[in-house]
Structures are given as C-alpha cells and as structure tokens.
Amino acid sequence: xxxxxxxxxxxxxxxxxxxxxxxxxxxxxxxxxxxxxxxxxxxxxxxxxxxxxxxxxxxxxxxxxxxxxxxxxxxxxxxxxxxxxxxxxxxxxxxxxxxxxxxxxxxxxxxxxxxxxxxxxxxxxxxxxxxxxxxxxxxxxxxxxxxxxxxxxxxxxxxxxxxxxxxxxxxxxxxxxxxxxxxxxxxxxxxxxxxxxxxxxxxxxxxxxxxxxxxxxxxxxxxxxxxxxxxxxxxxxxxxx
Numbered sequence: 001x002x003x004x005x006x007x008x009x010x011x012x013x014x015x016x017x018x019x020x021x022x023x024x025x026x027x028x029x030x031x032x033x034x035x036x037x038x039x040x041x042x043x044x045x046x047x048x049x050x051x052x053x054x055x056x057x058x059x060x061x062x063x064x065x066x067x068x069x070x071x072x073x074x075x076x077x078x079x080x081x082x083x084x085x086x087x088x089x090x091x092x093x094x095x096x097x098x099x100x101x102x103x104x105x106x107x108x109x110x111x112x113x114x115x116x117x118x119x120x121x122x123x124x125x126x127x128x129x130x131x132x133x134x135x136x137x138x139x140x141x142x143x144x145x146x147x148x149x150x151x152x153x154x155x156x157x158x159x160x161x162x163x164x165x166x167x168x169x170x171x172x173x174x175x176x177x178x179x180x181x182x183x184x185x186x187x188x189x190x191x192x193x194x195x196x197x198x199x200x201x202x203x204x205x206x207x208x209x210x211x212x213x214x215x216x217x218x219x220x221x222x223x224x225x226x227x228x229x230x231x232x233x234x235x236x237x238x239x240x241x
Contacts, residue, residue: 049153049216050153050217050218051216052148052153052154052156052222053220053234054145054221054222055157055158056179057160058225059222059228060142065136066162068128069132072132079112082111101160114189116189117187118184118189119187121189125164125165129168145175154216155173156176156210156211157175157176158206160197160199161179162179162180163181166179167179178206180195180198180199181193200230203227203231204230207231207234219236220237220238220239221237221238222239223238223240
C-alpha cells in the first residue's frame with residue numbers, strides 16, 4: 001500500500017493513507033458498472049417473448065391419456081363393472097338431451113372415483129405421470145417446448161385432461177398449465193369439476209383470462225382437433241398434428 005507523509009509540526013512524522021480517495025473513486029466506478037448491468041438485464045427481461053400454447057392429448061402425446069389413466073389406476077374387475085354403469089349414464093344423457101364432452105367425462109369419472117380423497121387421487125396422478133406419461137409423449141415436440149422455455153418463452157399446456165397428472169408433469173417441465181380440474185368437498189372428490197371442461201371455446205376463454213397476448217411478440221399454438229380451433233384463432237402461427 002502506498003502512503004504519503006506530512007510533518008506534524010512537533011518533530012514527528014505521521015502517515016496518511018492517500019489511497020482512500022482512489023478507493024472511493026473505484027467504488028463509485030464499480031457502482032456505476034453494476035447499475036449499467038442491471039439496466040441491461042432489465043431491458044433483456046422486458047423484451048417481449050413468445051407464447052407457446054400446446055394441447056396435450058393427441059398433440060404432445062400419442063393418443064388419449066384419460067383412458068390410459070383408467071387402465072393404470074383401476075383393477076380389471078372394477079373397470080368391467082363400472083363400464084356397465086357408465087353405459088347406463090351415457091344412455092341417460094342422450095335420452096334427456098344433456099350429452100356433451102363435459103357431462104360424459106364427469107359421468108365417467110364420478111362412476112370410478114367419486115368419494116376418493118384428494119390425497120389418493122393425487123397419488124394416482126403422480127404415479128401415472130412418472131410411469132406411463134413418458135411413454136406417451138412425442139419427444140420431438142417436447143424438446144421443442146423445453147428449448148422454448150429455456151430461452152425464456154412462456155410454454156402453456158392447454159388441455160381438457162385432468163390436473164391429476166398434468167400438474168406434476170408441468171411442474172417437472174417448468175410449463176404453465178390450463179386444464180380441467182376436479183372438485184373436492186371436505187377433501188373428497190364430489191364427482192364434479194371445479195372448472196369448466198377445458199375444451200373448445202373454453203380454451204380461448206382460459207387463455208385470454210390468464211395472459212395478455214399483446215405483451216408477447218408472437219403466439220404459437222399446437223393442436224390436433226376441432227377442440228383446439230378456438231385456441232388456433234388466437235395464434236399467429238399454428239402447428240397441427
């Protein structure tokens with residue numbers, strides 16, 4: 001360290017650290033550089049990114065995940081007996097003019113799972129997600145979405161499928177999720193949905209509620225059916241499978 005000296009007037013010399021002013025100057029420069037870096041990061045983070053909207057069944061996967069979930073979570077005897085009950089419920093919906101994808105799905109799920117606890121169903125969903133879902137995925141599309149998320153884009157799975165397996169899947173991949181969710185009362189499944197079935201026009205409603213499309217540079221949609229048409233209408237670019 002470099003020191004200066006000054007005469008005290010009493011016949012002794014004391015040292016003075018003249019480098020203090022240099023330290024102060026360097027600290028000021030460092031703070032200025034940090035401010036510049038933060039400003040640059042802020043500009044990068046504020047730049048508009050892409051919004052990727054991807055259907056799940058038949059798009060990110062090959063085939064329907066709900067039926068596979070039934071096979072995974074139920075014994076054959078339960079499926080056989082339940083199928084008879086489901087058939088009666090379906091015929092009743094047709095007869096009374098109440099048939100829709102939503103009512104049919106609700107009838108199916110309530111037959112097999114009504115009264116099950118949230119803990120039980122979440123455990124089944126997590127098991128299905130880890131053991132079965134990986135074998136259903138289109139790996140090329142999944143890698144595309146992973147790369148988009150890594151680059152800072154927003155990736156959203158928009159699906160009529162259930163939160164039971166989609167939530168752990170999206171949590172693992174770092175994707176956002178808009179889907180059909182089950183209703184619980186006192187910790188048990190009521191046989192109903194807590195959200196509208198996320199299909200058709202409901203997909204567009206959920207997307208517009210959750211995101212400001214104008215804040216993105218481009219919106220890209222991936223789907224495979226008429227149930228994705230309303231989502232396609234919101235996109236600048238569409239990929240059909």
